[in-house]
Amino acid sequence: MKESELIWMNGKLQRWSDSKVHVLTHALHYGTGVFEGIRCFSTSNGPAIFRLKEHVRRLFDSAKIYMMEIPYSFDQVADAIKETVVANKLDESYIRPIAYYSYGEMGVNPLPNKVDLSIALWRWDSYLGKDAEAKGVRCQVSSWRRIHPAIMPPQAKSTANYANASLAKIESLKAGYDESIMLNMDDMVAEAPGENIFRVKDGVLTTPPASAGVLRGITRDTVIHIASDIGLECTKGNISREELYTSDELFLTGTAAGVTAVREVDGRQIGLGRWPFTQKIIEGYSDIVHGRNPKYESWLGRI
Numbered sequence: 001m002k003e004s005e006l007i008w009m010n011g012k013l014q015r016w017s018d019s020k021v022h023v024l025t026h027a028l029h030y031g032t033g034v035f036e037g038i039r040c041f042s043t044s045n046g047p048a049i050f051r052l053k054e055h056v057r058r059l060f061d062s063a064k065i066y067m068m069e070i071p072y073s074f075d076q077v078a079d080a081i082k083e084t085v086v087a088n089k090l091d092e093s094y095i096r097p098i099a100y101y102s103y104g105e106m107g108v109n110p111l112p113n114k115v116d117l118s119i120a121l122w123r124w125d126s127y128l129g130k131d132a133e134a135k136g137v138r139c140q141v142s143s144w145r146r147i148h149p150a151i152m153p154p155q156a157k158s159t160a161n162y163a164n165a166s167l168a169k170i171e172s173l174k175a176g177y178d179e180s181i182m183l184n185m186d187d188m189v190a191e192a193p194g195e196n197i198f199r200v201k202d203g204v205l206t207t208p209p210a211s212a213g214v215l216r217g218i219t220r221d222t223v224i225h226i227a228s229d230i231g232l233e234c235t236k237g238n239i240s241r242e243e244l245y246t247s248d249e250l251f252l253t254g255t256a257a258g259v260t261a262v263r264e265v266d267g268r269q270i271g272l273g274r275w276p277f278t279q280k281i282i283e284g285y286s287d288i289v290h291g292r293n294p295k296y297e298s299w300l301g302r303i
């Protein structure tokens with residue numbers, strides 16, 4: 001991790017190395033935290049935080065699902081994120097706000113504990129490896145299923161959900177793949193551990209619906225807008241495992257990973273090994289986040 005200078009913790013900016021929590025922090029033991037991953041991109045008018053409002057809204061929605069009271073207003077959190085970006089003087093960064101049940105009572109019930117909020121950021125360029133952009137990634141369908149909504153809420157971006165995601169990720173990395181793809185309990189494709197998935201077949205783009213147990217990705221929503229702009233039909237629909245294999249193109253979307261082509265799943269090459277539609281989406285995404293598409297200027301949080 002490329003350390004930056006300052007982290008915002010409970011209302012004040014402090015040095016990166018001083019930003020620590022107690023070992024009996026509730027969230028460390030029971031996964032009782034909710035978080036966001038946001039990116040700040042460089043543009044010709046300076047750094048801009050991409051879709052900040054949507055990310056802060058999802059943070060509050062995740063907290064609501066867990067009956068967690070974030071002790072700051074929506075605007076205070078958005079302002080604190082901007083303040084942290086300005087203070088660290090980075091043109092581009094990955095921003096990680098996290099609200100979590102802190103130190104106090106050590107029972108499973110989190111509610112007696114104080115809720116703490118911190119915002120860290122750092123430079124994080126290639127999430128899926130340096131070659132991912134040029135060559136695409138190799139994926140494995142994981143033996144671990146995406147959490148079912150009757151067990152854990154998949155639409156909450158909670159720290160606990162990432163124990164499930166980590167198991168899939170470890171399995172695929174150990175098997176020599178770059179990333180895993182998780183099916184849900186109905187044997188349909190859900191998503192990757194930290195990305196949504198899209199399939200192109202016969203000129204139509206499909207991504208699993210929220211009811212497949214996916215996080216409602218903000219990059220996913222951005223891609224749906226881009227598809228409409230370039231006249232590519234996009235539907236939300238279930239994708240089976242074999243439909244992954246027979247896709248013309250497949251790609252993953254997420255704040256950390258951006259838009260990344262999948263070149264292989266379980267040893268099967270995807271399509272012809274070229275990804276013209278994905279390339280258009282990648283270009284459209286890059287134009288929007290770097291402020292080169294005036295239509296989406298309102299998505300850029302100027303600081």
Ligand SMILES: Cc1ncc(COP(=O)(O)O)c(C=O)c1O
Nearest residue numbers: 194195196215217218219254255
């Ligand atoms: C499980 C999961 N799905 C999808 C995504 C993509 O969401 P977004 O595009 O909002 O980053 C993420 C990343 O936050 C994720 O962790």
